Amino acid sequence: MASYDTCLARVLELLAPLAKAGGPVSGSSDLIGELGLSSIDVMEMIEGIEDEFDISFPLNNLSSIRTAGELAAEIARLSQ
Amino acid sequence: MSLLDKFEAMTAVRAELASRGVRPFGAVNEQIISPTEGTIGGKRVILAGTHNYLGLTFDPDCIAAAQRCVAEQGTGTCGSRMAAGTYAEHDALERELAAFFGRRHGIVFSTGFSATMGVPATLAGAGDTILMDSDSHASIYDGVRLSGAEVVRFRHNDAANLEKRLERLGEKAKDTLVVVEGIYSMLGDMAPLGEIAELKRKYGFCLLVDEAHSMGVLGERGRGLAEAAGVEDDVDFIVGTFSKSLGSIGGYCVSNLDQTDAIRFSIRSYLFTASSTPATVASTRAALRVLQARPELRDTLWRNSRMLYNGLRDLGFRVGPEASPVVAAIFEDRDTAIRYWRGLLNQGVLVNLVVPPGSPSTYSLLRASASAAHTEEQITRILKAYANLKLEEAA
Numbered sequence: 001m002a003s004y005d006t007c008l009a010r011v012l013e014l015l016a017p018l019a020k021a022g023g024p025v026s027g028s029s030d031l032i033g034e035l036g037l038s039s040i041d042v043m044e045m046i047e048g049i050e051d052e053f054d055i056s057f058p059l060n061n062l063s064s065i066r067t068a069g070e071l072a073a074e075i076a077r078l079s080q
Numbered sequence: 081m082s083l084l085d086k087f088e089a090m091t092a093v094r095a096e097l098a099s100r101g102v103r104p105f106g107a108v109n110e111q112i113i114s115p116t117e118g119t120i121g122g123k124r125v126i127l128a129g130t131h132n133y134l135g136l137t138f139d140p141d142c143i144a145a146a147q148r149c150v151a152e153q154g155t156g157t158c159g160s161r162m163a164a165g166t167y168a169e170h171d172a173l174e175r176e177l178a179a180f181f182g183r184r185h186g187i188v189f190s191t192g193f194s195a196t197m198g199v200p201a202t203l204a205g206a207g208d209t210i211l212m213d214s215d216s217h218a219s220i221y222d223g224v225r226l227s228g229a230e231v232v233r234f235r236h237n238d239a240a241n242l243e244k245r246l247e248r249l250g251e252k253a254k255d256t257l258v259v260v261e262g263i264y265s266m267l268g269d270m271a272p273l274g275e276i277a278e279l280k281r282k283y284g285f286c287l288l289v290d291e292a293h294s295m296g297v298l299g300e301r302g303r304g305l306a307e308a309a310g311v312e313d314d315v316d317f318i319v320g321t322f323s324k325s326l327g328s329i330g331g332y333c334v335s336n337l338d339q340t341d342a343i344r345f346s347i348r349s350y351l352f353t354a355s356s357t358p359a360t361v362a363s364t365r366a367a368l369r370v371l372q373a374r375p376e377l378r379d380t381l382w383r384n385s386r387m388l389y390n391g392l393r394d395l396g397f398r399v400g401p402e403a404s405p406v407v408a409a410i411f412e413d414r415d416t417a418i419r420y421w422r423g424l425l426n427q428g429v430l431v432n433l434v435v436p437p438g439s440p441s442t443y444s445l446l447r448a449s450a451s452a453a454h455t456e457e458q459i460t461r462i463l464k465a466y467a468n469l470k471l472e473e474a475a
Contacts, residue, residue, distance in 0.1 A: 038436060038437060038442070039437055040436055040437055040441060040442055041442070043214070043233075044441070044442075047214070047233075047235060054244075054248075055248075056232045056244075056245045056248050056249075057232065058230045058231055058232050059224075059225070059231040059232070059233065060225075060230055060231055
């Protein structure tokens, strides 16, 4: 079980080297539109998160996730 | 953002490629000379990017069967399989396919895409779970999305990773659909089907294998990876295509399960599209007979596949994990891959360029395919063309 804050901190850590735009990454950063991640970047990051948090991340849930904060919230929900 | 703004990125990619003078996606084959040669831009090229594994597109028996059938039955059926579009040819092909795979039931589709998309889309529904290999074909991705089921990917060819997901599902694992492929279309590697079959015996899930690239290629009788791995009894559904080893177009699903007929009439991509032309079905039936009568074609295919795979590896190219008829050279840099694609075409060799997001990861691929119809001299010429580019690069 992981809290939202723990998940967000880890997501931001993982995003930092991937963010192509180069600016600061925060919970409100848009993964694709703002940070410039490709769909492959997102999927590969999620594979790592699944192992780390021992969760299975359904593809169905991805379509409604736009920001780092939304991704962290979903990880926290799945890890309950 | 307006409705059509999302296509700006694709427009930009097309413009970029055009500015480099390359047309890697949709290069026009002006003349098809043989299963392995054509002309592009007026120049004779070796076709090393088709999946004509057994080289049957010009087989005399297949051509004669198609010609006879088009003369006798016309150019098209103008009907779907359930509404006036089922001819004796379709019915016969379904029986022959089922017999070939040693299964009780067979369903024939108009394209491979409609089979590999439609079957998983129909087998699972809302409230169900699908576990799929992350390198699955686009048709499978589309199908599982359409199903309405919860879809979870597992790491490519990683049975341990699949098992972790099965464990997390608990009791639900036994009602889960697991989807894998015999030979994966991008890197040409094979699913660890023996390990996955063991998991099926442990967890009791439903197993679907897409043998699109492995039918006619693997197994003593050419039935695919399930046969080669000795686990046919563990596979509930086999899907695939006629557009590779059988040299035509169309798709199939075979199974021993009694529900197959009910499933047939629930698959929208089967129900609501015109059935295959009689000539197409006739040539497919003839090709299936050739596949069974001439197992030596598989030996030739594998000899050519190993020659191409080992040759590229020895030249220093990064290739897929194992030899198979799909031989991919992996490039970290997209521009280099595009340059090599153009360089190969200039030397009379047509392969497939695959760039992200079409490739399984952030790398690009030059994907070649071997055919039983390639001569040793053609494979040597293909390798020479790659070698020349390697030398240019080093200069």
